[in-house]
Amino acid sequence: MAPMKPFWTQPSHPEIQEVIYGEDENGFTTESISKISLPPFGLFAKLEFPPCTIVEKPSYSTVQIGKDKHMDLNSDLLYLNHSCEPSLILNPRTVTLTATSRGLSSKQPLTFFYPSTEWLLSQPFRCNCGTPSCLGTITGAGDAAPETIAQLKAMEIGEQGFGKGAFFSAHILEMLEEREHEHVAHNGNGKMNGHANGHANGHANGHLNGNGETERAGAGEDAGAKTAARRGVTSREMSGEMGGDTL
Template structure:
């Protein structure tokens, strides 16, 4: 972060945190001076020095509720962002916890800013260099569900994300309704949901649901064809002396798949009497 002019006594967390001040912008950082097991408490956000902020977020606050922000007033301000953080800022319980890997002396102290911030006062382009780097960081409100997947999030962020999903779903339903009836009669006479018009693709929720439906239809068709191939191989083995459960093969449950014989039309294999010629004349075996 940019150089600060601290208004608190330093070091504020001298037993656990080493602050490295650099004059270049966004290069100051903090290192751990202690060992903490995974999810152990690294520090508390105590009152004092912390205070509830008046107004909205600033570069020096962390969000602790839907409309509530906290002034850290300590060297904790020198803990930078990372897309693969070493710390968890649990602002709901005023705890700073070690991440799933724990902490060792010399580890850089970082946390995932969107885990506390819905909309940040000063967005920036992340330079953490991690494989999972999200790029532009401006708060959870501007991130997709995929970008937030697998990251610990505070309760107020999860609640706001659920509200966003509900709003998107309502918008998708309203948009689809304007484009016509969403139901159509199925082959068995029961109404089923039709595919959404493609002009709703701009809505992420509608597009995701449509993509899931398309994928499911492909899986069903592939499964039908795989089952057809398997049953046909069983029929072939029966003709040449193999065994099947209960004799004749029944394809009646697989209607609609091209290449299936009609139920009851498949021929059983030749009997021993046919093979021995007892039925008279030459026996023709159809395969």
């Protein structure tokens, strides 16, 4: 998809943002630099309507602000790049851009963590932020591995839910929770079906055996006990059968 052609007056935020344009003819290699310094969680910009507008479909230029709601920024704030250890938090609930827990320095690149707002990106990309926490390919929170989500959640500190920059918006947290519940429900049904099939098969075999049912069951139990005694405890039994459901 071709990049959005600016139709707004530029620069749109000259007091706080400097946009550096790269040599890429498609316009994808821009960079934003901060002109101000901020304390931890200090306000960088309020996202006003207008120039922001609600759009029907997501694109590379939109920001997700709800489970099925997206907006275009329609300003130079469009040129905030992604980083896995960003300098800004975009919070759809307050419709603001704020510094992370580390604060913000003048001349620091302006970035935010795209999966913090985006469930699935319309254009996934390879991240080149080069930070220790870099996730590699960025596709959105919905495609992130459960262990990755757990690590990002572990970064959060304080009552505000902000951490190393890996702040998840309320709608992303809600969608992650829904996915977890679906996963647990699916596993639960599997266990129930397994038990039901086991009982059904057991009863069927017993009836087929007729008069030998009691005698055969007893022999089976004795044989099973002897086999268990010979083999000892398995690694599956030592681990408690199941390690628990993932996110």
